[in-house]
Amino acid sequence: MRIEEETYEKLRHLTFYERSSISEVVRRLIREYLEEKALEEPDFAAPPRL
Structure with missing residues (x-):
């Protein structure tokens, strides 16, 4: 999966x-x-496993 660089940096922090x-x-x-x-x-129903 590809994500925007800005999003990646936030996740990294x-x-x-x-x-x-x-x-x-x-x-x-x-x-x-x-x-x-x-x-x-x-x-709303979420998937049983995440």
Whole structure:
């Protein structure tokens, strides 16, 4: 998957401060987004495994 350089740099900074890999940070951000989406839209269903 290709991402914009600016987005990559932001992720790189997050990984440094959180001491996590990029994939761990991306998983966490997706999970948080889906949780927020589920709170906003009660009928929203997230995939069973992320």
